[in-house]
Amino acid sequence: MILRSNREKQQSYEFVSIEELVPQNYLLRKVDQYIDFSFIEAKVRPLYCVDNGRPAIDPVILFKMIFLG
Template identity: 45%
Template sequence: MLSKREEERRNQLEVVALDELVPEDHLVRKIEQAIDFDFIYDLVKDHYSSNNGRPSVDPVVLIKMVLIQYLFGIRSMRQTIKEIETNVAYRWFIGYGFSEKIPHFSTFG
């Protein structure tokens, strides 16, 4: 029997945790469990001013973005940003929600 969806649910609002949408066996979950990225703050603290300038992008986020690019074979940072914007697992890994703006690719330039 041929079925046709009568209702379009693209605009349906649902309350869901981002964590629920990332499969338990996804590579980014395994990396998050295996590596404590807090050591990065100690490595870069001398390169940031504590009392002037504009707020920076979290250095752990920047490292994780490059890691996504490398691990998943994405050829450019511009493409990596596009992938992060649409991939729930990548957003989860860098700690960004659905509505947060991903850093611009030129941040790496």
């Protein structure tokens, strides 16, 4: 059994930009450009409780997942 100290571990960080990873002509960029999903939040606001239980999934994100599926 070999024991090593934590000082020997190398720690490195890498900064990643989603803007650089997703191509400019990607379909979801076009959908986001032409469809304004902000109306969803107002429509579902009465259905969400703000002070009871765990926070819900953002309704806009949930709708986008269903829309794309």
